[in-house]
Amino acid sequence: MSFESHELLGRLAEGLRREIAPAVDDEYLRTQAHMAAVILERLAREAALGERHRAAEAADLAELASGLGEIVGIDGASQSQAAPEGVRSALARLQDDPDVMSLGLVVEALYRWGPERPAAAAALDAIRSVLRRDIDRRMDIAR
Amino acid sequence: MAHTTPADSAELAAVLSDYLAERLGTTRPVEVCDMERIAVGWSHETWLFDAVWPQDGTEQRMGLCLRRDPGNALLRDKSDLGEQFRVLKCLEGTDVLAPRAHWHEPDPAVLGAPALIMERVPGVCPSPWRRAGREFYAAAAGRGVLPASFTNALAAVHNVDWRSAGLDFLGVPEDGNDFAHREIDKWESLIEESGHEGHPILADLIGWLRHHAPPVDRLTLVHGAYRTGNVLIDDDRVSAILDWELQVIGDPMYDVAYVLTELNREGTELLSNVVPRELFFERYQQATGIEIDEERCAYYQLLYAMRSAAFWMSAAGLYADGSNSDLRLARTHWSVTVALERAATELGY
Missing domain, CATH: 3.30.200.20 (Phosphorylase Kinase; domain 1)
Incomplete structure (x- = not known):
């Protein structure tokens, strides 16, 4: 018999919540036991959803990274470079390391460029769509 | 703890x-x-x-x-x-x-x-995050005295002559939008101290806040966390304002925004679970001579979203670096997610 990690974590959480915590007399320690159960439940959800979430994030970022260059006016073919160096290098880093956290540098660079510029605003909109999907996935675990 | x-x-x-x-x-x-x-x-x-x-x-x-x-x-x-x-x-x-x-x-x-x-000032301070606390505030609101007292107590904070009282040691923002930038700097530094990796939504929020920082017309003493749960109530009146940890010299709308936010009430339209909106506006404006600027309040509600994220990042960081072994701090790792989701919603996405 073997457990999937999320199943084991879930059962540990249940044991803590239903049997161990209620048996603890000290109020503070009882609270700690309940909190350990809450944490294990979230870890169980992370284990259950992790692979699916990572795949969704990778797909979102691939699509975004390929679209952002065009949005901000970086055209590799013609060497036309509307965006400043800060934006271009942040986008290059995103393409090298397609991770949601890399989007932070792109966002910062876009604000430095000027969010009122149509190209920067359009780029932020595209990024925000991805960030909304990302935070919704994280909320599946955090709720 | x-x-x-x-x-x-x-x-x-x-x-x-x-x-x-x-x-x-x-x-x-x-x-x-x-x-x-x-x-x-x-x-x-x-x-x-x-x-x-x-x-x-x-x-x-x-x-x-x-x-x-x-x-x-x-x-x-x-x-x-x-x-x-x-x-x-x-x-x-x-x-x-x-x-x-x-x-x-x-x-x-x-x-x-x-x-x-x-x-120790006489009074009680029921938690507004618990049902019994909210019932307490609802009952007190119904008796008609506490709503005015709550509003008047905040007005007194904003009316105090902070220079004469010697409160300028707290630091006085320069003219313009320096107050907002100082607050952003403060919470950015807490985020950095927390060791948290940050998040693009936070970068977006901070960028937006810096870009839209409002000028302040009148500087007052600002409590920084004025709500039920931070005031002692005795016989339906505020007997003392507690938690003097976040006070600054700044924009009174920062405090007003905290009263207005729906995050500080639950299951009721009463501001901070205790005061009808119309009464708060009328009384506050009359008592202070300050017109409530809802647009500036909306800005500060986004600043509170940043502050909230900073608090949770700091809490999670205290557990992560071993400073504090309370498991409730470990749990705040996911509170950061909730704070960021709220920030994204407030930013319109």
Whole structure:
């Protein structure tokens, strides 16, 4: 018999919540036991959803990274470079390391460029769509 | 909040007894009675007790509140008991309902940690995050006295002549939008101290806040966390405003935004669970002469979203770096996610 990690974590959480915590007399320690159960439940959800979430994030970022260059006016073919160096290098880093956290540098660079510029605003909109999907996935675990 | 055993309480009571005898100038023993640690938040420890001692044949009794800084509180160096003591001393003699501070002990060797002792003001402070607390506030609101008192107490904070009171030591923002930038800087620094990796939504929020920082017309004393749960209520009136940890000289709309936010009420349209919106607007504006600017309040609600994220990142960081072993801090790792989701919603996505 073997457990999937999320199943084991879930059962540990249940044991803590239903049997161990209620048996603890000290109020503070009882609270700690309940909190350990809450944490294990979230870890169980992370284990259950992790692979699916990572795949969704990778797909979102691939699509975004390929679209952002065009949005901000970086055209590799013609060497036309509307965006400043800060934006271009942040986008290059995103393409090298397609991770949601890399989007932070792109966002910062876009604000430095000027969010009122149509190209920067359009780029932020595209990024925000991805960030909304990302935070919704994280909320599946955090709720 | 670290675990407190009966032995810890007894030891603290003994040390306090000696400390108070010296401060009160009595050679007679001071008894520390009915000592109780209040379980509130992850800031400083708070203890309530009575000091009792004989003087001229009669029993003297003083209700006191002790706050101690364990060095692993959520606000880190953003909250300082010495500053709190100084603020409370400045507020003495003003119309602001603040507890009277008696002593500040910065040497951790004396009372186990840097400490502040103030008067214990009569009143209760039900938690608005619990049903019983919200029922308390709803009932009090229905009796019609507390809503006005709550509003008037905030107006008094904004009306105080902070320069004459000596509160400019808190730092005075320059003209324009310096206040907002100072607050953003403060919470950015807390995020950095937390060791949290940050998040693009936070980068977006900070960028937006810096880009839209509003100018301030009139600088006032700002409490920074004015809501039910941070005020003592006695006989349906605010008897004291508590938690003087986040005060600044700044835009009064920062406090007004905190009252208006739906995050500080639950299951009711009453602001902060206690005051009808129309009454708050009318009374506040009349008492202060300040017109409530809802657009600026909307800006500050986004600034509070950043502050909230900073708080949770700091809390999670205290557990992650081993400063604090309370598992409730470990759980705040996911509170960061909730705060970021809210920020994204407030930004419109």
